[in-house]
Amino acid sequence: MKRNVSVLGDRKFDVVVIGAGIHGATIALEAVKAGFSVALLEKGDFGHSTSANSLKIIHGGIRYLQHGDLKRMRESILSRRSMMQFAPHLVKPLACLMPTYGHGLKGREMMRLAFGIYDLVAWDKNVGLSTENRLSLGKSIDLGEVKWAVPGVAEKGLTGGAVWYDALAENTERLVLEYIKEAVRYGAVAVNYTEVVDIETDNGKVTAVVAEDLLENGDKTRISCDKVINAAGPWLATLMGDSSDLGAQKWATAINIVVKKQLFKKYAVGLEGYTSFVDKDALIKRGKRLFFFVPWRHKYTMVGTTYSAYQGKADEFALSREELQKFLDDINKVYPDGDLSLDDISFYHAGLLPMDEAGNSEEDSVQLDKSSKIIEHKASDQLEGVYSIKGVKYTTAPVIALDMVKILCKNDTQDSRSCGSYVTRPPLNVDLGPLIQKLGDEYPRIKLYLEKAYGTDWRSVVKYLVKGIDSPLEAPLWLSVEPPMLEAELEYFIHDEMAVSLSDVIFRRSNIGAAEEPDATVLRKIAGVMARELDWSEKDILAQMSRVKQKFALL
Numbered sequence: 001m002k003r004n005v006s007v008l009g010d011r012k013f014d015v016v017v018i019g020a021g022i023h024g025a026t027i028a029l030e031a032v033k034a035g036f037s038v039a040l041l042e043k044g045d046f047g048h049s050t051s052a053n054s055l056k057i058i059h060g061g062i063r064y065l066q067h068g069d070l071k072r073m074r075e076s077i078l079s080r081r082s083m084m085q086f087a088p089h090l091v092k093p094l095a096c097l098m099p100t101y102g103h104g105l106k107g108r109e110m111m112r113l114a115f116g117i118y119d120l121v122a123w124d125k126n127v128g129l130s131t132e133n134r135l136s137l138g139k140s141i142d143l144g145e146v147k148w149a150v151p152g153v154a155e156k157g158l159t160g161g162a163v164w165y166d167a168l169a170e171n172t173e174r175l176v177l178e179y180i181k182e183a184v185r186y187g188a189v190a191v192n193y194t195e196v197v198d199i200e201t202d203n204g205k206v207t208a209v210v211a212e213d214l215l216e217n218g219d220k221t222r223i224s225c226d227k228v229i230n231a232a233g234p235w236l237a238t239l240m241g242d243s244s245d246l247g248a249q250k251w252a253t254a255i256n257i258v259v260k261k262q263l264f265k266k267y268a269v270g271l272e273g274y275t276s277f278v279d280k281d282a283l284i285k286r287g288k289r290l291f292f293f294v295p296w297r298h299k300y301t302m303v304g305t306t307y308s309a310y311q312g313k314a315d316e317f318a319l320s321r322e323e324l325q326k327f328l329d330d331i332n333k334v335y336p337d338g339d340l341s342l343d344d345i346s347f348y349h350a351g352l353l354p355m356d357e358a359g360n361s362e363e364d365s366v367q368l369d370k371s372s373k374i375i376e377h378k379a380s381d382q383l384e385g386v387y388s389i390k391g392v393k394y395t396t397a398p399v400i401a402l403d404m405v406k407i408l409c410k411n412d413t414q415d416s417r418s419c420g421s422y423v424t425r426p427p428l429n430v431d432l433g434p435l436i437q438k439l440g441d442e443y444p445r446i447k448l449y450l451e452k453a454y455g456t457d458w459r460s461v462v463k464y465l466v467k468g469i470d471s472p473l474e475a476p477l478w479l480s481v482e483p484p485m486l487e488a489e490l491e492y493f494i495h496d497e498m499a500v501s502l503s504d505v506i507f508r509r510s511n512i513g514a515a516e517e518p519d520a521t522v523l524r525k526i527a528g529v530m531a532r533e534l535d536w537s538e539k540d541i542l543a544q545m546s547r548v549k550q551k552f553a554l555l
């Protein structure tokens with residue numbers, strides 16, 4: 001996958017997708033698979049915004065049982081399955097536990113009933129999944145196991161625990177990239193650091209978009225197209241102007257933290273908050289918001305998610321230390337044994353999500369929009385060929401993408417399309433013998449590591465390993481040992497995955513900066529290789545390093 005802005009102006013596209021978060025990425029893939037020619041344009045790096053900030057749980061929708069919302073449950077079940085099929089190396093089963101209290105709504109009996117119903121609705125949740133990715137049925141566990149799994153759990157009225165199985169996208173950033181790479185194999189053109197600044201119309205019908213190449217001093221390209229899908233996340237209203245209802249949309253801040261403590265080992269644990277939370281749509285109101293503690297990369301715990309109303313513009317969004325402290329105080333109330341302080345926070349996720357204003361009257365009751373929505377601007381703004389995606393959940397993006405493409409197909413007037421043909425990954429035409437001989441026992445370990453990170457793409461990274469071994473300069477094998485990163489991976493990110501900045505590599509292509517601030521020596525080493533490949537000066541290196549460090553300035 002190479003960055004090539006010049007091809008955008010040379011031809012007409014059926015569909016231009018604005019924004020390469022999880023919604024833009026999945027829509028680009030489904031549209032190109034359906035035979036549309038597609039350009040996917042992203043003003044930052046692929047998946048850099050809300051989609052990089054999720055708690056990474058791919059929900060199967062059990063919570064919607066509370067709302068009696070079968071449709072949302074089925075959407076979540078099918079989407080989760082679709083993600084687990086698409087990237088089995090990145091989306092893995094997650095065992096979740098919630099302590100049960102008394103014998104009423106929060107009791108074991110009620111949870112057992114809920115699991116019974118859920119398992120019926122989710123009868124096909126494992127169809128097509130590999131054995132190690134199949135999700136077991138929900139169950140209840142006894143008091144002893146809950147006390148072992150959640151040391152210090154509030155014991156008054158505790159009757160046991162409810163266990164269910166969801167999924168965790170171990171790397172949401174790479175998952176977005178996987179969808180984009182697959183779309184490109186089908187013939188889509190995807191470009192990062194390219195901002196759509198205008199949508200052109202003729203007689204109320206879209207004819208083109210104008211995009212600025214942010215890496216080339218804002219060079220502008222006019223891209224002809226029939227349809228525009230605005231999947232710009234918190235920037236949804238920016239291009240649509242005042243005429244659109246989107247301008248009135250309110251947004252909520254959502255925050256997770258990552259702490260350098262492994263609070264719970266076996267399960268992700270859901271614990272109830274203390275302040276009242278009125279879920280206005282729930283048939284069965286539990287009255288408190290859940291805090292979720294997710295074991296993360298062996299030595300960390302991710303905790304989320306807290307919401308508050310946001311007043312500013314998307315471009316001005318920034319988190320404060322006070323907001324982190326407030327969230328931390330809430331977590332300490334919910335789980336005092338965690339005894340967390342600001343020093344324990346090694347990373348955080350923060351983003352903006354569409355808020356449902358009508359549900360925000362009570363304390364701690366910021367309510368998000370119920371489900372993701374496709375807006376046809378022909379109906380709302382007399383603008384033909386333009387659609388907006390208001391995405392509330394990472395999980396349901398594949399189902400929304402299919403719905404979007406169904407609408408495209410229904411409204412399509414063209415008789416025939418010149419569908420691109422799928423370009424399979426080129427075979428690895430290299431002799432692995434010398435590499436295997438040179439690496440010895442390390443080879444199987446590296447192979448396993450690469451398979452886990454890149455799935456079937458692992459061979460594309462091996463190509464650079466072989467090159468490194470052949471190189472007269474004898475490149476070092478590992479740039480970082482923990483978290484691991486091979487020099488070959490870095491070359492792959494730059495040459496095959498459009499990484500153009502140190503932040504792209506640290507936060508989205510590799511695992512180096514996903515949980516805590518990278519070691520300065522490692523950062524310098526990585527920046528040094530990038531300088532060699534991308535012709536950076538010493539000044540560039542320092543600027544790139546400082547941008548990475550900026551992300552941790554609050555901590």
Ligand SMILES: Cc1cc2nc3c(=O)[nH]c(=O)nc-3n(C[C@H](O)[C@H](O)[C@H](O)COP(=O)(O)OP(=O)(O)OC[C@H]3O[C@@H](n4cnc5c(N)ncnc54)[C@H](O)[C@@H]3O)c2cc1C
Pocket residue numbers: 018019020021022023024041042043044045046047048049050051052053054055056057058059194195196197231232233234235239254255256304305349350351352353389390391392393394395396
């Ligand atoms: C803290 C937090 C926790 C969450 N936890 C979960 C969870 O556990 N499970 C779950 O399912 N969901 C979760 N979510 C929700 C989920 O992350 C979002 O719903 C989803 O990522 C939104 O994706 P998107 O593609 O709509 O938006 P984004 O990811 O924001 O993508 C929009 C993209 O459009 C680009 N863009 C904007 N304007 C332009 C332009 N003019 N030209 C080109 N590009 C443009 C932006 O740069 C951006 O990359 C969480 C969210 C947050 C913030």
